[in-house]
Amino acid sequence: MQNKKKGAAVLLSAALVAGLLAGCGTSNDKAKEEAEVEVVVAKEGLPIVNEQISLTLTAPDVGIQNWKDMDVLKEMEKRTNIKMVFNNAPKESFDTKKNLIFSSGEYPDVFYAAGLTPAEQMNYGEQGILIPLEDLIENYAPNVKKVLEDNPEVRKSITAPDGHIYSLPVIEFNQPWYRNPMWYNGDFLKALGYDKLPETTEELYTYLKRVKEEDPNKNGAADEVPLSSVNLRDIRTWLLGAYGIYEEEIYVDDSDVVHYTPVEDGYKEYLIFLNRLWTEDLLDHETFSQTAEQKKAKAQNNQVALFSDWNAYMTLGGEPSMDDPMFLPVKSEKVDKAVIAKSKGVTTGAFAISKTNAYPEASMRWVDYIYGYEGAMLFNKGPEGVLWEYTDRDSLTKKYLPVPGGGDREDYRATLTPNYGIPAPTISIPEIQLGLTTEFDEWVMNESKTKLLDKGSRIPYPTLFLTAEEQAEVTTLTSDLTTYVRQMEAKFITGADTFDNWEKYVATVTKMGGDRMSEIYQAAYDRWKQS
Amino acid sequence: MNSKGQQALRTPPLRASGGIVKRMMQNWELYLFMLPAFVYFAVFHYGPMYGIQIAFKNFIPSKGVFGSEWVGFQHFERFFNSHYFWDLLWNTLSISFYELALGFPLPIILALAFNEISNGYFKKSVQTITYAPHFISIVVMTGMIISFLSPSSGMLIRGLEALGIDAPQFLNDPAWFKTVYVISGVWQNTGWGTIIYLAALSAVDPQQHEAAIMDGASRFKRMLHINLPTIIPTITILLILNTGNILGVGYEKILLLQNSLNLESSDVISTFVYRTGLVSAQYSFSTAVGLFNSIVNALMLITVNQIAKRTSATSLW
Numbered sequence A: 001m002q003n004k005k006k007g008a009a010v011l012l013s014a015a016l017v018a019g020l021l022a023g024c025g026t027s028n029d030k031a032k033e034e035a036e037v038e039v040v041v042a043k044e045g046l047p048i049v050n051e052q053i054s055l056t057l058t059a060p061d062v063g064i065q066n067w068k069d070m071d072v073l074k075e076m077e078k079r080t081n082i083k084m085v086f087n088n089a090p091k092e093s094f095d096t097k098k099n100l101i102f103s104s105g106e107y108p109d110v111f112y113a114a115g116l117t118p119a120e121q122m123n124y125g126e127q128g129i130l131i132p133l134e135d136l137i138e139n140y141a142p143n144v145k146k147v148l149e150d151n152p153e154v155r156k157s158i159t160a161p162d163g164h165i166y167s168l169p170v171i172e173f174n175q176p177w178y179r180n181p182m183w184y185n186g187d188f189l190k191a192l193g194y195d196k197l198p199e200t201t202e203e204l205y206t207y208l209k210r211v212k213e214e215d216p217n218k219n220g221a222a223d224e225v226p227l228s229s230v231n232l233r234d235i236r237t238w239l240l241g242a243y244g245i246y247e248e249e250i251y252v253d254d255s256d257v258v259h260y261t262p263v264e265d266g267y268k269e270y271l272i273f274l275n276r277l278w279t280e281d282l283l284d285h286e287t288f289s290q291t292a293e294q295k296k297a298k299a300q301n302n303q304v305a306l307f308s309d310w311n312a313y314m315t316l317g318g319e320p321s322m323d324d325p326m327f328l329p330v331k332s333e334k335v336d337k338a339v340i341a342k343s344k345g346v347t348t349g350a351f352a353i354s355k356t357n358a359y360p361e362a363s364m365r366w367v368d369y370i371y372g373y374e375g376a377m378l379f380n381k382g383p384e385g386v387l388w389e390y391t392d393r394d395s396l397t398k399k400y401l402p403v404p405g406g407g408d409r410e411d412y413r414a415t416l417t418p419n420y421g422i423p424a425p426t427i428s429i430p431e432i433q434l435g436l437t438t439e440f441d442e443w444v445m446n447e448s449k450t451k452l453l454d455k456g457s458r459i460p461y462p463t464l465f466l467t468a469e470e471q472a473e474v475t476t477l478t479s480d481l482t483t484y485v486r487q488m489e490a491k492f493i494t495g496a497d498t499f500d501n502w503e504k505y506v507a508t509v510t511k512m513g514g515d516r517m518s519e520i521y522q523a524a525y526d527r528w529k530q531s
Numbered sequence B: 001m002n003s004k005g006q007q008a009l010r011t012p013p014l015r016a017s018g019g020i021v022k023r024m025m026q027n028w029e030l031y032l033f034m035l036p037a038f039v040y041f042a043v044f045h046y047g048p049m050y051g052i053q054i055a056f057k058n059f060i061p062s063k064g065v066f067g068s069e070w071v072g073f074q075h076f077e078r079f080f081n082s083h084y085f086w087d088l089l090w091n092t093l094s095i096s097f098y099e100l101a102l103g104f105p106l107p108i109i110l111a112l113a114f115n116e117i118s119n120g121y122f123k124k125s126v127q128t129i130t131y132a133p134h135f136i137s138i139v140v141m142t143g144m145i146i147s148f149l150s151p152s153s154g155m156l157i158r159g160l161e162a163l164g165i166d167a168p169q170f171l172n173d174p175a176w177f178k179t180v181y182v183i184s185g186v187w188q189n190t191g192w193g194t195i196i197y198l199a200a201l202s203a204v205d206p207q208q209h210e211a212a213i214m215d216g217a218s219r220f221k222r223m224l225h226i227n228l229p230t231i232i233p234t235i236t237i238l239l240i241l242n243t244g245n246i247l248g249v250g251y252e253k254i255l256l257l258q259n260s261l262n263l264e265s266s267d268v269i270s271t272f273v274y275r276t277g278l279v280s281a282q283y284s285f286s287t288a289v290g291l292f293n294s295i296v297n298a299l300m301l302i303t304v305n306q307i308a309k310r311t312s313a314t315s316l317w
Helices: A002-024 A027-038 A071-080 A091-104 A118-126 A134-140 A142-150 A152-158 A186-191 A201-213 A236-243 A265-279 A292-300 A312-316 A360-370 A373-381 A409-416 A439-453 A468-494 A499-511 A514-530 B002-009 B020-026 B028-056 B074-080 B085-103 B105-116 B121-135 B138-148 B155-162 B174-201 B206-214 B219-243 B251-257 B269-279 B283-312
Strands: A053-058 A082-086 A110-112 A168-171 A182-184 A225-227 A250-252 A258-260 A304-308 A346-353 A388-392 A397-400
Touching: A053 A091, A053 A360, A071 A082, A071 A360, A071 A373, A082 A360, A091 A118, A091 B269, A110 A360, A118 A346, A118 A468, A134 A142, A134 A360, A142 A152, A142 A360, A152 A168, A152 A346, A182 A186, A182 A312, A201 A225, A201 A265, A201 A304, A236 A265, A250 A514, A258 A514, A265 A468, A265 A499, A292 A304, A292 A312, A304 A312, A346 A360, A360 A373, A468 A499, A468 A514, A468 B269, A499 A514, B020 B028, B028 B074, B028 B283, B074 B283, B085 B105, B085 B174, B085 B269, B105 B121, B105 B174, B105 B219, B121 B174, B138 B155, B138 B174, B138 B251, B174 B219, B174 B251, B206 B219, B219 B283, B251 B269, B269 B283
Parallel strands: A053 A082, A053 A110, A225 A304
Antiparallel strands: A110 A346, A168 A346, A182 A304, A250 A258, A388 A397
16 A cells, blocks of 8 residues: 555656646647557548557456456457457446546556546546547547537537536437336235236335235245335435435426435435335335345345346346336325436446547547447447347348357346446447347336336436536535435434434534535536526 | 563663764674664655645645645644544544453453463364454455344344344444444454463463462462563553554444444544545545544554553553
């Protein structure tokens, strides 16, 4: 640790000197010239460079397959003639690693799926650690350029207040989920004779109560866990909707007023509801201490009735099944209808280039390939002939091949491509799915459509940038606020604190700067709206 | 009896002859032996201290430690005014004292007991068994604690239930957190802690025992009046060193056992530093908090050392 600090000091001073030189305005250009003398970066077509170059890449690793052994990345190296050297960190501790990288002065050439927050983009962009990408997009990224031209709102949400673009986004217009949906265990519904899903919080309560008392898994023991969660993060947004709240922290209501959720009355109602579930043992009592694996173990033991995951079968085990319906957002008596959060469709911070990168043009061409059909296909589904093949190359129709060695298709896909479980730079192009949509996929899409989209789901708060001062204040405020709010949420729900203290809680949150949160985000929203 | 331990801790006085350089030249071999340790401390412990200045600055990575702008005591003020300041201080102190009160005397008692067992198979196996937990890594250790205490499947919980005891929520109840932390620490480290005392006990002069037996002293009396006084200097030194760490509760184990329900009693200064520094990248603020922690530790060390010096004539310096 201390050893690193020492090294960091040397590097930091070096960076300082480099920064001074950059002030003279020559060194940057020089670096670029040197790069161009060695290799020619093709403006279009493959390979991208005439002589192989090597770049370092940092990304979060889900730990299923070593990236250098992934077929997709090997194929990409062949096609582009750019060799990526991976310097990844485990997904769970990636944020820590990311911070250390930025403060160490030793940057990778590119950040892939690093989930750079708007704050980080602006902060490190302003410091010059991340380079502005708009000129590179103009000249070296035909695919990205086209996307931004066709969707001006995407350009708007990825442009920092200083007018620069520091990162490329994940673009998934077809993805409606703000958080993974919740799913009912279909067997339990059947066992209790439900042919209609609960529509109100009261009906939901009754259902969960019956799960607890009527032994739907028929093992003779009351071992059912009606509602399970890990730290509430996975289910919070879905239940807040019943009380007219779109999101767990900041949302804007239909009359353009921004709210800070933890002090809203609807939030209190949500806490009261969950407290009731907790008291009657309907909400998993290990919610605050269990891991996702422990939750899954219970579900696979056929104990859990309602839970959150990408698909139900991933928690329940077994094959994809259309018998486990998606949670239908419920409403409370306080509102006319449940509100539903919809994904922003655009997530910034998926790809960025650092100032130490000697080949920014080649790097941009490399990532741009992923925003075109061929590259997106490769990164999404793996190379042709492994999990899929063309049935008709002209119309781009494909079919799935059997999974080599049997097993789950998604699990196998995770060994081929890095785009699994991380916010990787990509775009959802409809042609990718041609011929590959299974009956199950269609069913899931239909569930989303009828239960979420048709019910008026919308984006809680647009993707936007705060100014540097606003960002600094929010960072300072949230470090204590978030801890306090989460802690009190747990206490109210488990009954460690009573609702008599609600006023006191609100006063404390306000004192800690809760009112500033809604003010800051309101100002930013108003600016965004006008621009 | 005391003199023996004292002698071992004091270097013999140097004969004053000539200047310091001349003395060093005469004993150059000794200084050569010292050099690696000196270099190690200079490079790895004193060198990086220049970084402390970011506690008084607004550290911006690209400007570097020296280039960042001075802000004075702003970060300290923010910490002292923080909602969590008193909670953090109380938790850190109470966990440390709890740990000290329970974890410090047990190895001494165990070592005295080991010393009474004559060498043999029983002694060796008991020693090995008590040392073993020390070699379990923190991550595995906390994994074990969490699964043993899990309300749905935990071994210990099931055991208590079988005895008809309604088991408390060990990991969710703030009232239990400190106990879980300290007791598991005792289980892990007591055996290991005996080693240094056993070494000290080997210095007991057998003649004293023989004489005491002649005078008809019982086993317990001999332990109390011969063995214990022999290791008193060791005990004092270790106690001083331990109090120097009073705010230095290791963060790994606490962080791994922490959840939003027990946070009230489990959030300590070091986990707070981790959260603000490494997770939310507020380096200057977390350095300020860390510096505060170190200063309190240093003050504690000096105070306890002074007390020890006055009362027992044994001290670090």
